[in-house]
Amino acid sequence: AQSVTQPDIHITVSEGASLELRCNYSYGATPYLFWYVQSPGQGLQLLLKYFSGDTLVQGIKGFEAEFKRSQSSFNLRKPSVHWSDAAEYFCAANAGGTSYGKLTFGQGTILTVHP
Amino acid sequence: DTGVSQDPRHKITKRGQNVTFRCDPISEHNRLYWYRQTLGQGPEFLTYFQNEAQLEKSRLLSDRFSAERPKGSFSTLEIQRTEQGDSAMYLCASSGTAPNEKLFFGSGTQLSVL
Numbered sequence: 001a002q003s004v005t006q007p008d009i010h011i012t013v014s015e016g017a018s019l020e021l022r023c024n025y026s027y028g029a030t031p032y033l034f035w036y037v038q039s040p041g042q043g044l045q046l047l048l049k050y051f052s053g054d055t056l057v058q059g060i061k062g063f064e065a066e067f068k069r070s071q072s073s074f075n076l077r078k079p080s081v082h083w084s085d086a087a088e089y090f091c092a093a094n095a096g097g098t099s100y101g102k103l104t105f106g107q108g109t110i111l112t113v114h115p
Numbered sequence: 116d117t118g119v120s121q122d123p124r125h126k127i128t129k130r131g132q133n134v135t136f137r138c139d140p141i142s143e144h145n146r147l148y149w150y151r152q153t154l155g156q157g158p159e160f161l162t163y164f165q166n167e168a169q170l171e172k173s174r175l176l177s178d179r180f181s182a183e184r185p186k187g188s189f190s191t192l193e194i195q196r197t198e199q200g201d202s203a204m205y206l207c208a209s210s211g212t213a214p215n216e217k218l219f220f221g222s223g224t225q226l227s228v229l
Contacts, residue, residue, distance in 0.1 A: 004157075032215070043119065043220035044158070044206070051215065090157050100215055101148050101208070102171065105157025 002027050004093050006106035013081050014114045021076040021109050023091030031093040033074040034103065035065055039087045047089075050074060051096070061085070086113045117141070119221035121207050127227045128197055135193045136224045140209030147190050148218065149182055150206040151175065158206055164190060165212065197228045 003026045013019055025031060032051050036044040048059025055067040065076045074091060091106040120139040128134050140147050146165050150158035161180070162172045166187035176182075179197075184190040194201055204223040210216040 009155075041222060043222045044208075045220075046217055092157070096215070101146055101163055101210055101218055102160050103150075103158070103218075105159070107155070108157050 002104050004091050004104050004106040006109050008109045010110045012112040015083050016080050019078045019081045021089050023074045024072050025093050032096045034092040035076045036090045037087045083113045119209050119219050121221040121224050125225045129229050133195045135191050138190045138207030144209035145212045146210045148208040152204040199228050202228045
């Protein structure tokens with residue numbers, strides 16, 4: 001079965017520190033991969049996506065993610081976290097094509113930022 | 116672009132009652148999706164429409180659930196005979212039909228079944 005796993009339920013970092021959120025996927029073929037952010041009372045916002053090509057993808061708000069086929073991973077990174085980055089982050093995948101909008105989400109990682 | 120709107124934002128109901136939620140997608144978007152998100156979990160796909168046609172339904176969508184998009188614009192999601200397990204955030208998203216178009220999500224309707 002297709003699945004997306006985020007091993008860390010909750011991560012706490014200090015403002016200015018670097019961040020890495022983990023994501024692993026299990027799909028029959030390499031899926032399309034996404035990271036979304038959800039703040040309280042807000043809709044899910046797309047940070048970045050990977051379809052093919054360069055395995056390091058840049059997104060909005062200074063985030064980047066690296067696709068590693070050998071590890072079935074798509075980890076999200078940010079070099080220096082800001083207090084406004086505190087939110088819940090979701091990794092997601094789909095099989096592309098006509099299934100593009102049918103996303104499989106991970107369980108989410110809650111990010112807390114300490115001043 | 117006014118974004119995806121969902122109404123109501125919150126709904127509290129008693130077990131056994133019927134509830135209906137509405138989603139207004141971005142006006143030029145042909146595709147509309149419904150997801151359900153329970154506490155501590157990521158969203159789960161329920162169903163999607165292209166224009167007025169419902170093209171796919173998840174097995175999560177039991178017989179008590181029905182979704183419509185009668186004129187290819189707004190959509191409604193109805194839950195009949197609600198159960199406590201239906202308590203969740205119901206999210207709507209929309210997109211265009213070009214390949215790999217970005218999904219825009221609404222803020223959701225939070226349902227609490229007492």
